[in-house]
Amino acid sequence: MIECFRHPNITIHTQSEISKFEGSVEDFDVKILKYPRSVDEKKCTGCGLCSDKCPVKNPSVFQAELETRKAIYIAFPQAVPQVATIDREICLWFTNSECRICEKICPMKAVDFEQKPKELKLNVSSVILATGFELYNPKEIGEYGYGRYKNVLTSLEFERLVCASGPTGGVLNRLSDGHIAKNIAFVQCVGSRTHTKGYPYCSASCCMYATKEAVLIREHEPSSHVSIFYIDLRTFGKGYQGFVDLAKSHWGVKYIRGRPGEIREDPLTKNLIIHYEDTEKGRVERLEAEVVVLCTAAIPHRDNKKLAQILGTRLDEFGFFDVIDPILNPVETNIKGIYVCGSCHGPRDIPESIAEAGAAAAKAAVDTIRLTVEVKS
């Protein structure tokens, strides 16, 4: 992020979206709607005094809503740009015409309640879509108890819990009683590879990040037990099989082949009883865990439809951006000059996304070069 921010050829427009789009490759006219931050980006130094004094709290999206943030806030510690923003939905000034404490406390006089949405006009030769993905909300899979049982978490919530800058400072305090969990189970394919609730496809990265989390837990707490429930262990990337082998042999992570049918909470201990069929043994069994982590499907971003409509790009049957020639032009959409990279056109892991980013950059570079240099033929 900081490299992008500092690069002399890169301009970043945050809190912005495309509102109008016209033209063709090498000559696209793009209108960008920049929503008001209510803070002057040039003046704010990101000192955080405003957030300290702000009286309004709301769940922090960054911390998977496990922690609160203020109405004036910096999204996360390494956010780029390192500038505060006001959430007008909850700010007392915008909702109730009172307070304005942040304005008084700011030493740089950066708070600006009068900011209006701005429209920017750009002319560009090509466009790269890198809008990413969302995670499936497993609430609708009632048998797993997410939302009802406090100790059933999504993988993203778990990531925040074990992060040193997360709400618990990296300690795996479970949500029901703060007790440090030492017996953890991961469930794969929650909302993926299913024809009932969720999506029929494989989300491509869950087997490996669950393995990574499992190793992390065992590294931190050698007395802990970690089990991973899976259908097929998908170790297709470079070095993945070796990592799983190590997780099994060195870290003692237990892999159980089978998709749990039901998870129930013990009302006294708040532990979770997982009912499953072990398809390696052909037997129905149960396992008790203190925390269950659901590795949920990577799904299309909800705004893809809107964006696709503005750009004229095609979506697949799920709502991911589609490419026309997956073999020879794997990052090109149906509109010449619009390219995709990363999970906005289907779930994929980081190395693949980075390679695609390079590919999209190469395609965009050719469009720009055709404009500026006469290519000898």
Next chain:
Amino acid sequence: MIDLRIGVFVCCCGINIGAYVDVPAVVEYAKTLPGVVYAEENIYACSNDGLNKIKEAIKKHKLNRVVVASCTPRTHEPLFQAALEEAGVNKYLFEMANIRDQCSWVHMKEPKKATEKAKDLIRMAVAKTTLLEPGDEPEIEIKPSTLVIGGGVSGMRAALSLADQGFDVIIVEREPQLGGKMRNFDSLFPHQQKASEILESLLQKIQTNPRIRVMTGGKIKSVFGFLGNFTIDVETRTGTESLNVGTIIVAVGADILKPKGLYLYGEDKRVITQSELEEILRAGSVDANRIVMIQCVGSRSAERPYCSRICCNEAVKNAINLTQQDKEVYILYRDLQAYGITYSRLEQEAKRNGVRFLKYQQEKPPKVTAETDGLKINLYSPTVNEDVELKADLLVLSTPLIPVTDAKELSQMLKVPLDRNGFFMEAHVKLRPLDFATDGIYVCGTAHSPKDVGESVTQALGVASRAAIPMAKKRVRTAAIMSEVDQTRCSGCGTCIDVCAYNAIRKNEKGLAETIAAICKGCGVCGATCPEKAITMHHFTDEQIEAQGLAALMEE
């Protein structure tokens, strides 16, 4: 020697440092250190405001050395160095003390000790700063041309993209013709396009592109030079030619394992590999009614502890094609690698078409017996907890991609590493998957690891953009942090040349070691190894590190 005028800037990093370290006390302490003429506190030293304050202070107090005590140089050193340059001070007269990541963050519960440690770290940085010298950054010119080693689909696609971007490309292919492994394929998922048609269109583009030169039947004999200026000797039928290019792309692809000794392969004609099946399908139909495929033959094993990524999907694709010819197909697998959307679709199509999937366990692999009327395959199915017996007319073994035979030889010539499985190893798995640690050399396609055609092409396009960056810039500056060999002390033993990971040291005409400044990454291994102490690491000299160490041990 000029008067030392050191300025120390202590950053609060908002509350990150300020809440745990007594910053005003640290500033006062810094003022007492030898050579320090000015010290101040910043809320955020890296903000525009903070940087301006540093620049103003440099001018006002005529500072000629600067220490910033804040976060990590990994992210912020270039920012502060730029501020120094703008204020007219050489960027190598700068030092950072990491009082956040290595101090306030890890000592949040002991603020007094954190404050003392911050003072120690600053004292050490100031001690080193006293001995710093200005550095000159060597500039190298980049030749706008690329050598692509390997003329398969990856190499060709990378070459075309670079040519489109205006660079000259030479493809060296060891076979007599371009095309690589794709020449053997029948059709490609997801649209079942004929591989030969796709290949034909690529070949035509390559042949008609004036910027691309193809050398078939060529073998790389030697590689010298560095980013911007490589010299490569290539041996062809007509003799040896010397090529001169700015960048190199490794796209040598992979081989397919022949599973000799496994499941009667090589003993019974009815046992073939998945790629041999492709050849048969390409030529026409298969003379068998019931076909059994076994996955992970020779992969995900102790000998080859990696998944070959493409075999499950290749098997599923071929199985679909076979069911369309009314064949009965069984796939015996361990974990089906139908990852992502495309392959999930393919798996579902196979199941709809009646392809049967049976899981086997690694520790109980299927047993194959040859009988006159067919092959008998026995396996234990954990799913139903029973032994299963199958009859087959044809057994197809899915074997992994393996590194090409001369991967090691080539890696030694290029001085780039291979991974534990013998594939080329990238600089960083996640952040730099297409670069080598050595500047100017890149990797794509199955030379890097097994992957399908679309994924190889993605990497090929990606690698084209990586290689284009220095070439588009025409010249690049490299850091002045490099080694220098004292010619009066060097004995010419060559130890430094052996340990250098970047090919940055050579012997000169006197037989003594000499650093090629443009290649040196400043890692310091040569300096630490030299038995004669003839090598100086600029910016990390023995004296500077010693001063830092002594300052650490000094009582306040």
